[in-house]
Amino acid sequence: xxxxxxxxxxxxxxxxxxxxxxxxxxxxxxxxxxxxxxxxxxxxxxxxxxxxxxxxxxxxxxxxxxxxxxxxxxxxxxxxxxxxxxxxxxxxxxxxxxxxxxxxxxxxxxxxxxxxxxxxxxxxxxxxxxxxxxxxxxxxxxxxxxxxxxxxxxxxxxxxxxxxxxxxxxxxxxxxxxxxxxxxxxxxxxxxxxxxxxxxxxxxxxxxxxxxxxxxxxxxxxxxxxxxxxxxxxxxxxxxxxxxxxxxxxxxxxxxxxxxxxxxxxxxxxxxxxxxxxxxxxxxxxxxxxxxxxxxxxxxxxxxxxxxxxxxxxxxxxxxxxxxxxxxxxxxxxxxxxxxxxxxxxxxxxxxxxxxxxxxxxxxxxxxxxxxxxxxxxxxxxxxxxxxxxxx
Amino acid sequence: xxxxxxxxxxxxxxxxxxxxxxxxxxxxxxxxxxxxxxxxxxxxxxxxxxxxxxxxxxxxxxxxxxxxxxxxxxxxxxxxxxxxxxxxxxxxxxxxxxxxxxxxxxxxxxxxxxxxxxxxxxxxxxxxxxxxxxxxxxxxxxxxxxxxxxxxxxxxxxxxxxxxxxxxxxxxxxxxxxxxxxxxxxxxxxxxxxxxxxxxxxxxxxxxxxxxxxxxxxxxxxxxxxxxxxxxxxxxxxxxxxxxxxxxxxxxxxxxxxxxxxxxxxxxxxxxxxxxxxxxxxxxxxxxxxxxxxxxxxxxxxxxxxxxxxxxxxxxxxxxxxxxxxxxxxxxxxxxxxxxxxxxxxxxxxxxxxxxxxxxxxxxxxxxxxxxxxxxxxxxxxxxxxxxxxxx
Numbered sequence: 074x075x076x077x078x079x080x081x082x083x084x085x086x087x088x089x090x091x092x093x094x095x096x097x098x099x100x101x102x103x104x105x106x107x108x109x110x111x112x113x114x115x116x117x118x119x120x121x122x123x124x125x126x127x128x129x130x131x132x133x134x135x136x137x138x139x140x141x142x143x144x145x146x147x148x149x150x151x152x153x154x155x156x157x158x159x160x161x162x163x164x165x166x167x168x169x170x171x172x173x174x175x176x177x178x179x180x181x182x183x184x185x186x187x188x189x190x191x192x193x194x195x196x197x198x199x200x201x202x203x204x205x206x207x208x209x210x211x212x213x214x215x216x217x218x219x220x221x222x223x224x225x226x227x228x229x230x231x232x233x234x235x236x237x238x239x240x241x242x243x244x245x246x247x248x249x250x251x252x253x254x255x256x257x258x259x260x261x262x263x264x265x266x267x268x269x270x271x272x273x274x275x276x277x278x279x280x281x282x283x284x285x286x287x288x289x290x291x292x293x294x295x296x297x298x299x300x301x302x303x304x305x306x307x308x309x310x311x312x313x314x315x316x317x318x319x320x321x322x323x324x325x326x327x328x329x330x331x332x333x334x335x336x337x338x339x340x341x342x343x344x345x346x347x348x349x350x351x352x353x354x355x356x357x358x359x360x361x362x363x364x365x366x367x368x369x370x371x372x373x374x375x376x377x378x379x380x381x382x383x384x385x386x387x388x389x390x391x392x393x394x395x396x397x398x399x400x401x402x403x404x405x406x407x408x409x410x411x412x413x414x415x416x417x418x419x420x421x422x423x424x425x426x427x428x429x430x431x432x433x434x435x436x437x438x439x440x441x442x443x444x445x446x447x448x449x450x451x452x453x454x455x456x457x458x459x460x461x462x463x464x465x
Numbered sequence: 466x467x468x469x470x471x472x473x474x475x476x477x478x479x480x481x482x483x484x485x486x487x488x489x490x491x492x493x494x495x496x497x498x499x500x501x502x503x504x505x506x507x508x509x510x511x512x513x514x515x516x517x518x519x520x521x522x523x524x525x526x527x528x529x530x531x532x533x534x535x536x537x538x539x540x541x542x543x544x545x546x547x548x549x550x551x552x553x554x555x556x557x558x559x560x561x562x563x564x565x566x567x568x569x570x571x572x573x574x575x576x577x578x579x580x581x582x583x584x585x586x587x588x589x590x591x592x593x594x595x596x597x598x599x600x601x602x603x604x605x606x607x608x609x610x611x612x613x614x615x616x617x618x619x620x621x622x623x624x625x626x627x628x629x630x631x632x633x634x635x636x637x638x639x640x641x642x643x644x645x646x647x648x649x650x651x652x653x654x655x656x657x658x659x660x661x662x663x664x665x666x667x668x669x670x671x672x673x674x675x676x677x678x679x680x681x682x683x684x685x686x687x688x689x690x691x692x693x694x695x696x697x698x699x700x701x702x703x704x705x706x707x708x709x710x711x712x713x714x715x716x717x718x719x720x721x722x723x724x725x726x727x728x729x730x731x732x733x734x735x736x737x738x739x740x741x742x743x744x745x746x747x748x749x750x751x752x753x754x755x756x757x758x759x760x761x762x763x764x765x766x767x768x769x770x771x772x773x774x775x776x777x778x779x780x781x782x783x784x785x786x787x788x789x790x791x792x793x794x795x796x797x798x799x800x801x802x803x804x805x806x807x808x809x810x811x812x813x814x815x816x817x818x819x820x821x822x823x824x825x826x827x828x829x830x831x832x833x834x835x836x837x838x839x840x841x842x843x844x845x846x847x848x849x850x851x852x853x854x855x856x857x
Contacts, residue, residue: 077717078578078632078664078666079580080577080578080579080580080583080632081577081578081717081718081721112530112531113530115526115527115529115530116526118526118529118530120523120526120529123523123529124519124520124523127516127519127520127523128516128519128520131512131515131516131519134507134508134510134512135507136706137507137510137512137515137704137705137706138504138505138507138510138704138705138706139504139700139705139706140706172730173565173730174730174731174732176728176729176730176731177729177730180728180729180730184476184601185472185473185476186470186472186473187472188471188472191472202727202728202731205727205728206728209576209725209728240470240472272470274470308531312529312530313529313530313531313735314528314529314530314531314532314734314735314736315734315736316730316733316734325469325473326473329473329476332476333476333601335594335597336568336572336594336597336598336601337568337569337572337729338564338565338566338568338569338572338708338730339566339568339594340566341708342706342707342708342734342737343705343706344706344707344737345734345736345737
C-alpha cells in the first residue's frame with residue numbers, strides 16, 4: 074500500500090470540503106426543491122448561440138492550440154472595451170487578465186499579493202470560495218460585518234484605527250453571496266479612500282453585477298482607486314462551462330499573475346475563450362440575452378420574497394433580492410436553521426444554513442436561498458414546505 | 466498610482482518567465498523555421514471530430530453548467546478504462562482525477578505533497594514547467610542526470626545512500642522533454658523499488674508515451690508501485706485547447722487534490738471534458754488518428770535526425786527520436802549553442818539552447834529541436850541553415 078505522507082495527511086485534516094458542495098450531494102433527490110445550490114439556470118444559458126460560436130471558432134485550426142497565459146488577445150480586447158465603459162476610463166488590454174473562472178483569479182492573486190501571516194479582511198458572512206483561498210495562503214483573517222448597505226466600512230475603519238494593516242480587503246460588491254446586499258455608492262468611495270490612504274489592495278469580486286433587477290448596480294469600487302482589483306466572470310451571464318473569468322488590475326499585478334498562471338496550468342482553452350469573446354462582442358444579442366435573464370430571475374426573486382413575507386410574516390426578515398442569485402433570511406423568532414435543515418429536507422426543500430458562511434461562528438438563525446433554478450410556482454411551494462417544516 | 470506591495474515586488478523579482486515562451490515571442494517571424502517551440506501540429510489535430518463532439522455535447526444543456534471538481538464522471542470512466550489496460554490492473558474511477566492540463570496536476574500535487582523545504586529530485590536537463598512548480602512550492606531541488614536510458618537511477622540511489630530523503634521524484638518517463646530519451650524497463654523497476662523502500666512519491670509525467678514511432682513505450686513506472694502518481698494528457702494526441710490532463714493516484718492523493726482544486730478553479734469545463742471523453746472512447750477512430758500522428762511525426766523525426774547526421778557528421782551526437790516531439794543534440798566540437806542562437810536566427814532557424822533546461826547550469830553545447838510542426842523538406846532546410854550559421 075502507498076503511504077499517506079505527513080504533508081498529505083495534514084492537508085486532508087486541515088482542509089474542509091465546501092459545505093455547499095457536500096450539501097448539494099445530499100439534496101440531489103428529485104423530490105427535494107433545491108434552494109441550496111448556487112447555480113445559474115442552465116435553461117437560460119444561450120446554448121444555440123454557444124453552439125454557433127463553437128462552430129465558427131473551430132473553423133480556425135489555431136483555436137485547437139495552446140493560447141497565451143494572459144488569455145486570447147481578442148477576448149482581452151472585448152473585456153477591455155466593456156470594462157472601459159463600466160469604469161469610465163480607457164482600460165488598456167495589458168490590465169486585463171483572463172482566468173479559468175474568477176475563482177482562479179482569487180487563487181493566483183492570493184499567491185501574488187500575500188505573504189504567510191498577512192492580514193486579509195473579509196466580509197462576514199463570507200463567500201466561502203474566497204475564504205478557502207485566503208486560509209490556504211496562510212493569511213490571518215479578520216472579518217467585518219455586512220448590513221443592508223454592504224460591508225460595514227466604518228468597522229473596517231475602526232480596525233485600521235486600532236493599527237491593523239491589511240494587505241488585502243475582499244468584497245463581493247454587488248448582490249453579495251450569501252448576504253444578498255449591495256455596497257452603497259457612498260461606502261464604495263470610503264472603501265477606495267481607505268485603500269489609498271493605507272495602501273492595501275481591494276479585491277472587488279463582482280460576478281453578479283450585471284444581474285440587477287430594477288436599477289443598474291452602482292459604479293464599481295475600482296472607479297475610485299487603482300488599488301482596487303476588479304474580478305468578474307462569464308459564468309453567471311453566459312455559462313459556467315466557458316470557465317471564463319477575468320480581472321482588471323494594474324500591469325504589475327497582471328504580470329505577477331501571468332508568471333504564476335504558467336506554473337498553475339499554462340493557459341486557458343482557446344476554444345472556450347473565442348466562444349466567450351464572440352458572445353461578449355455581440356452587443357445587441359448580449360443585451361437581449363442578459364435582459365431576459367434579469368427579467369426571469371427578477372420574477373423568481375419577487376415570488377420567493379413575496380411568499381416568504383406572506384407565509385412567515387414577522388417571523389423572518391429577508392433581503393429584497395434586488396439582483397444576483399440569492400436571498401438571505403434571518404429568523405427573528407430564534408428558529409435554528411441548522412436544526413431545521415433535516416426536517417426541511419424531509420418536507421422536500423433544501424437551503425444552506427447561514428452558519429456555513431460564517432467566518433468564525435454564528436448565523437445559526439439565518440439561511441441562504443437560491444432562487445435561480447426554480448420557477449415562481451415551485452418557489453412558492455418551497456416556502457410552503459419550509460413553513461410546514463418550521464411549525465412541525 | 467497604485468503601489469507595488471512588497472510581496473508582489475518579490476514575486477516579480479523572484480520568478481522568471483518560461484525561457485521557451487520568451488524565445489517563442491522572438492522567433493515568430495515568418496522567415497524563421499521554428500524548431501524552438503514545443504507545440505503539437507495543429508494541422509494534425511482532429512478538428513472535424515472535435516466539432517462533431519462539441520455539437521453532440523451541446524445537445525445536453527447540463528454540459529453548460531459547472532461540473533465535478535474531480536472531473537466529469539464519464540470522462541473519468543473512459544480514462545480509468547484506458548489506464549486499466551495500460552497498467553494491467555483495474556483502476557477504479559476514484560483514482561482518476563481530471564485537471565486543467567497536466568500542468569495543473571503538477572501544481573496541485575506540489576501543494577498537496579510538499580512542505581516548504583522538502584527535497585524534490587528532478588532530472589537534469591529538466592522539464593521547466595515542473596521545475597517552476599517545485600521552486601514556487603519552496604522545495605529544495607536536487608538534480609539527477611539522464612543518459613540514453615533515461616534517469617540515472619543509480620545516481621538517485623547514491624543520493625539515498627548518502628542519506629538524502631526526497632519527498633518526491635519527478636520523471637518524464639517517455640521521450641523526455643527536452644532530452645528525448647526513454648526510461649528503460651529495468652530502471653523503471655529499480656525506481657519503483659526505491660520509492661517503495663524509502664517511502665517517497667514518484668510523479669511519472671507521461672504526456673508523450675503514446676507518440677512512439679517504432680515500438681510501444683515500456684510499461685508505466687506505476688505498474689510497479691502504488692507510490693507512483695501517473696500524469697498524462699489529451700494535449701499531445703488530441704488538442705491542447707481541450708485542456709484535459711489527468712492523474713492516476715491513490716484515493717487519498719486524489720481527495721487531497723480535490724480540496725485544493727475547489728480553491729484553485731472550482732472545476733473544469735463540462736463541454737471540453739465531454740468532447741475529450743467522446744474522442745477517447747471512440748476506439749477505432751482514436752487508433753487510426755494516433756497512428757497517423759505517430760507516422761507523420763516519425764517521418765519528420767527521421768528526416769531531422771538524418772539531415773543532422775548527414776550535415777554535421779561527428780560534430781554532433783543526436784538522440785534517435787524514437788517518439789515524442791523533441792530531438793536533443795550535443796555539439797562534440799565545443800560549439801556554444803547559446804552564442805550560436807542569434808546567428809541561427811539570422812540564418813532563419815530557431816531552437817532552444819540546452820542551458821534553458823539546466824537545473825543549475827550547463828548544457829551550453831546542446832540544443833533541443835522540435836520536429837512536430839515542420840515537414841521533412843523544411844526540417845532539412847532548417848538543418849542547412851543551422852549548418853551555415855555554425856560555420857560562419
